[in-house]
Amino acid sequence: xxxxxxxxxxxxxxxxxxxxxxxxxxxxxxxxxxxxxxxxxxxxxxxxxxxxxxxxxxxxxxxxxxxxxxxxxxxxxxxxxxxxxxxxxxxxxxxxxxxxxxxxxxxxxxxxxxxxxxxxxxxxxxxxxxxxxxxxxxxxxxxxxxxxxxxxxxxxxxxxxxxxxxxxxxxxxxxxxxxxxxxxxxxxxxxxxxxxxxxxxxxxxxxxxxxxxxxxxxxxxxxxxxxxxxxxxxxxxxxxxxxxxxxxxxxxxxxxxxxx
Numbered sequence: 001x002x003x004x005x006x007x008x009x010x011x012x013x014x015x016x017x018x019x020x021x022x023x024x025x026x027x028x029x030x031x032x033x034x035x036x037x038x039x040x041x042x043x044x045x046x047x048x049x050x051x052x053x054x055x056x057x058x059x060x061x062x063x064x065x066x067x068x069x070x071x072x073x074x075x076x077x078x079x080x081x082x083x084x085x086x087x088x089x090x091x092x093x094x095x096x097x098x099x100x101x102x103x104x105x106x107x108x109x110x111x112x113x114x115x116x117x118x119x120x121x122x123x124x125x126x127x128x129x130x131x132x133x134x135x136x137x138x139x140x141x142x143x144x145x146x147x148x149x150x151x152x153x154x155x156x157x158x159x160x161x162x163x164x165x166x167x168x169x170x171x172x173x174x175x176x177x178x179x180x181x182x183x184x185x186x187x188x189x190x191x192x193x194x195x196x197x198x199x200x201x202x203x204x205x206x207x208x209x210x211x212x213x214x215x216x217x218x219x220x221x222x223x224x225x226x227x228x229x230x231x232x233x234x235x236x237x238x239x240x241x242x243x244x245x246x247x248x249x250x251x252x253x254x255x256x257x258x259x260x
Contacts, residue, residue, distance in 0.1 A: 002059075002064065002068065002073075002074045002075070002076060003073070003075055003076070004056075004075070004076045004077075005053075005075045005076070005077055006078075006081075007078070007081050011051070011053075011075065012053075012077065012081070012085065014097075015032065015053065015085050015095060015097065016084070016085060018030065018031065018032050018097065019032055019085075019087045019152055020087075022148045022150075022151070025100075025148070025150050029099060029100045030050060030097050030098060030099055030100060031097075031098055031100060031150035031152075031155065032087075032095055032096070032097060032098070032150075032152055032155070033049075033095070033096045033098050033155055034086055034087065034088065034092045034094070034095050034096075034152060034155075034156065035092035035093075035094060035156070036058075036061060036062060036063040036092070036093060036094045037160075038155070038156070038159075038160055039052060039063050039066075039067075039094050039095075039096045040062065040063055040066050041160035041163055042096065042098055042160075042163045043066055043067070043070050043072070045160075045163035045164050047098055047099070047101055047163050048098065048099035048101070049067070049070065049072045049096050049097070049098050049099075050072075050073075050096075050097040050098065050099060051072065051073040051074070051075060051096070051097050052064075052067045052072055052073070052074045052075065052094060052095070052096045052097075053074075053075050053076075053077050053082070053085065053094070053095045053096070054074065054075075054076060054077065054082070054093055054094045054095075055076070055077055055078070055079040055082035055083075055091075055093055056076050056077065056078060056079055057079050057093070058093040058094065059076055061093065061094070063094045072096075087152045087153070088156075100150065101163075102143075102149070102167055102168055102169045103166055103167070103168055104168060105142060105168040105170070105179065105182040105183065105186075106182060106185075106186060107166070107168075108139065108140035108142070108166050108167075108168060108186075109139035109140055109166060110186065110187070110209065111139060111209050112137065112138060112139030112140075112209060113133075113137075113138045113139060113209070113210055113211070113212055113254065113257055113258075114138065114139055114140045114141065114142060114183060114188065114209070114210075114211045114212070115129060115133045115138050115140070115141045115142070115211075115212050115214065115250065115254070116141075116142045116144055116176070116179050116180075116183070116190075116211050116212065116213045116214065117129060117141065117142065117143050117144060117146065117147070117214055118144050118145065118146070118176045118179070118213050118214060118215050118216065118221055118222075118225060119144065119145040119146040119175075119176060119215065119216040119222075120143075120146045120147050120214070120215075120216060120217065120246065121146055121147060121216060121217055121218075122147065122217055123147045123148070123151040123153040123154035123157065124153055124154070124157045124247075125157075125217065125245070125246050125247040126143070126146075126147045126149065126154050126157070127153065127154040127155065127156065127157020127158040127159075127162070128157050128158075128247040128251070129141070129214065129246070129247055129250045129251070130149070130154075130157075130158040130161045130162055130165060130167070131157065131158050131159050131161045132247070132250060132251040132254050132255075133161070133165060133254060134161040134164060134165045135161075135254075136251075136254035136255050136257070136258040137258050138165070138254060139166070139209075140165065140166040140167055140168070141165060141166075141167040141168075142167065142168045142169075142170065142179050142183070142211075143167065143168070143169045143170065144170045144175040144176045144178070144179040145170065145171065145172065145173070145175035145176055146216065149162065149167060149169060176213075176221075176222065176225050177224070177225070177228070179211075180211075180213075180225065180228050180229075183211040184228075187208060187209065188208065188209045188210055188211045189205070189208050189209070189210045189211070189230045189231075190210070190211045190213060190228065190229045190230055191204055191210055191211070191212055191213065191229055191230060191231050191232065191233050192213045192215070192221050192225065192226050192229035192231075192232050192233070193212065193213060193214050193215065193220075193221070193232075193233055193234070193235075193249060193250065193253060194220065194221070194226070194232045194233070194234055195220065195234065195243035195244075196234055196243075197232060197234060198231070198232035198233040198234030199231065199232070199233055199234070200233070200234070200236060200256070201233050201235070201252075201253050201256035201257050201260075202256055202259070202260060204231070204233055204257060204260065206260045210257075212233070212250075212253060212254070212257065213225060213229065214246055214249070214250045214253075215246070216246075217245075217246050233253060235249050235252045235253060235256075
């Protein structure tokens, strides 16, 4: 079903607020997905899409047809007005309101590698790591404090992996400790990523499922979190530069762990 909305419509005001307000996203249990490709990915993954907004010029686009086929309300917005809804410099010609789909930590798959994003601050790094986690066969991700996985920038950076890979969200000052406790109780060995002093990822035992902890960009993992890890793992570099960006280091570690 398709209809047309004007600038005074409260649905558009809501979209603008959802783009910038984490508390509102949490309270209403929804978030925004921008761009036709990502919206079609969300629909294909079976995510619950509440409604889709497209500019009038895109009324005949695939995302409109896919939304209609899925029984999702698609709303046409004046082209100039639509530009003010998006969070990107170059407006993506579609925005969807999607229902949150994170799961409790105990409901993550019991096997494979679970990636714990411990107080990551940058949504681009977090999204890239979700994308790498899916690419290298991880079974799930835990957002433990820090960035909101439903931040529009994070959603874009996952390139659709957020719709397919199970993930959990823990918030508050004790989120990392809570994640360690829950994952340990589920039988996982927790390994912390450090810039130096850890073993190569190829030497991490594969006899039990593991949780790989990746720390905050400027500071790494906190000492109390490191103390609770069974072991530490490091990406060995040969150049003279500083330590790797967390998204790069995490991706290399995931690749190496998958190859064990």
